[in-house]
Amino acid sequence: xxxxxxxxxxxxxxxxxxxxxxxxxxxxxxxxxxxxxxxxxxxxxxxxxxxxxxxxxxxxxxxxxxxxxxxxxxxxxxxxxxxxxxxxxxxxxxxxxxxxxxxxxxxxxxxxxxxxxxxxxxxxxxxxxxxxxxxxxxxxxxxxxxxxxxxxxxxxxxxxxxxxxxxxxxxxxxxxxxxxxxxxxxxxxxxxxxxxxxxxxxxxxxxxxxxxxxxxxxxxxxxxxxxxxxxxxxxxxxxxxxxxxxxxxxxxxxxxxxxxxxxxxxxxxxxxxxxxxxxxxxxxxxxxxxxxxxxxxxxxxxxxxxxxxxxxxxxxxxxxxxxxxxxxxxxxxxxxxxxxxxxxxxxxxxxxxxxxxxxxxxxxxxxxxxxxxxxxxxxxxxxxxxxxxxxxxxxxxxxxxxxxxxxxxxxxxxxxxxxxxxxxxxxxxxxxxxxxxxxxxxxxxxxxxxx
Ligand SMILES: Cc1ncc(COP(=O)(O)O)c(C=O)c1O
Numbered sequence: 001x002x003x004x005x006x007x008x009x010x011x012x013x014x015x016x017x018x019x020x021x022x023x024x025x026x027x028x029x030x031x032x033x034x035x036x037x038x039x040x041x042x043x044x045x046x047x048x049x050x051x052x053x054x055x056x057x058x059x060x061x062x063x064x065x066x067x068x069x070x071x072x073x074x075x076x077x078x079x080x081x082x083x084x085x086x087x088x089x090x091x092x093x094x095x096x097x098x099x100x101x102x103x104x105x106x107x108x109x110x111x112x113x114x115x116x117x118x119x120x121x122x123x124x125x126x127x128x129x130x131x132x133x134x135x136x137x138x139x140x141x142x143x144x145x146x147x148x149x150x151x152x153x154x155x156x157x158x159x160x161x162x163x164x165x166x167x168x169x170x171x172x173x174x175x176x177x178x179x180x181x182x183x184x185x186x187x188x189x190x191x192x193x194x195x196x197x198x199x200x201x202x203x204x205x206x207x208x209x210x211x212x213x214x215x216x217x218x219x220x221x222x223x224x225x226x227x228x229x230x231x232x233x234x235x236x237x238x239x240x241x242x243x244x245x246x247x248x249x250x251x252x253x254x255x256x257x258x259x260x261x262x263x264x265x266x267x268x269x270x271x272x273x274x275x276x277x278x279x280x281x282x283x284x285x286x287x288x289x290x291x292x293x294x295x296x297x298x299x300x301x302x303x304x305x306x307x308x309x310x311x312x313x314x315x316x317x318x319x320x321x322x323x324x325x326x327x328x329x330x331x332x333x334x335x336x337x338x339x340x341x342x343x344x345x346x347x348x349x350x351x352x353x354x355x356x357x358x359x360x361x362x363x364x365x366x367x368x369x370x371x372x373x374x375x376x377x378x379x380x381x382x383x384x385x386x387x388x389x390x391x392x393x394x395x396x397x398x399x400x401x402x403x404x405x406x407x408x409x410x411x412x413x414x415x416x417x418x419x420x421x422x423x424x425x426x427x428x429x430x431x432x433x434x435x436x437x438x439x440x441x442x443x444x445x446x447x448x449x450x451x
Pocket of ligand 1: 265268309
């Protein structure tokens with residue numbers, strides 16, 4: 001007779017375990033408190049002041065290594081280019097350099113950060129659909145690795161500036177493959193109706209290739225595409241890859257050029273809420289790299305250097321934002337608003353995309369999230385909410401409110417609306433907290449005023 005096994009009693013999950021998909025990898029509960037990177041978040045918030053961005057350095061490094069691992073696993077000639085727009089600081093540029101990765105910058109300002117961090121400039125990729133002449137000058141002069149050219153005007157400008165400087169500038173052409181991924185309309189970029197890149201319709205993309213081959217001082221190394229951000233369904237990538245490798249084949253047949261580099265952009269989705277189940281970097285790497293290899297093999301093309309350009313999936317879950325609960329207002333029969341000392345100035349994503357976040361109270365991490373409240377900002381807009389109707393522990397004034405998964409597109413999109421100073425950024429690792437961006441002061445804001 002088969003032995004019957006007694007069910008093993010399961011320990012109930014703690015809030016921190018329950019939220020592990022949206023918290024940094026080193027998040028843990030000690031006593032009643034949330035700790036990240038071996039640092040007590042409540043103590044840190046009280047020492048540094050709030051609002052405060054906290055980033056788990058180990059989590060960021062692990063994500064970069066995951067990309068390097070799961071792309072080169074399938075094809076040795078792959079590069080991981082971190083998309084700086086997701087979160088950029090000098091410390092972040094240094095960390096990316098230390099991990100041997102490359103950097104995508106999308107403005108002269110982001111390039112200035114790379115330069116300030118002594119980032120190896122031949123590993124910098126310059127993006128943007130409306131780069132100014134000044135930005136192009138700065139980039140070519142600095143010796144950036146590749147300019148990702150987005151329009152016919154820019155092709156002429158790059159050629160002209162490079163000729164003037166007596167340099168040969170490596171470029172990629174940004175192609176719009178005509179694929180609409182399953183994500184918010186504001187962050188779809190690969191569809192035909194897009195302000196980005198050269199569309200495939202009416203032979204525009206092929207015309208761009210021909211023009212690039214005619215112009216002096218331009219080395220057309222390859223192609224770039226970026227279909228959007230926060231993408232869950234990997235089939236969108238598979239379809240886009242099919243389109244772009246077909247195009248590489250057409251280029252070879254029509255012009256004789258063999259594309260040496262193919263940059264497939266970023267966009268891998270992450271978990272913001274507990275029901276979210278994004279694909280893993282391993283699954284993503286397989287779809288991208290195997291997809292390119294298979295299509296190249298079918299078309300008899302040599303496999304190019306493959307680049308991926310992740311931003312959000314490197315930093316989003318590595319970061320949390322800490323606030324102090326300032327006021328609690330119950331609108332009877334409707335909802336309870338907990339207003340904090342930040343808002344749309346440090347996190348515009350809720351107002352912009354109706355983003356969802358998970359929230360916990362850092363100094364009550366041992367309690368169940370038994371209440372539903374709305375975390376509101378302090379700014380003069382009704383839409384200034386951070387998390388609408390979220391489950392959270394019972395909150396009291398002065399508690400430290402921790403909003404999860406805010407490492408991407410929060411600090412980088414921060415503003416001074418209402419003349420709010422932008423928060424500091426602290427990296428935590430191995431029990432140490434290191435301020436990498438200090439909190440702004442009123443004087444910082446007044447510095448540009450002519451008085
Ligand atoms: C050209 C380009 N590359 C990479 C990225 C990074 O995308 P994500 O942060 O979704 O990975 C973006 C962001 O929209 C982008 O515009």
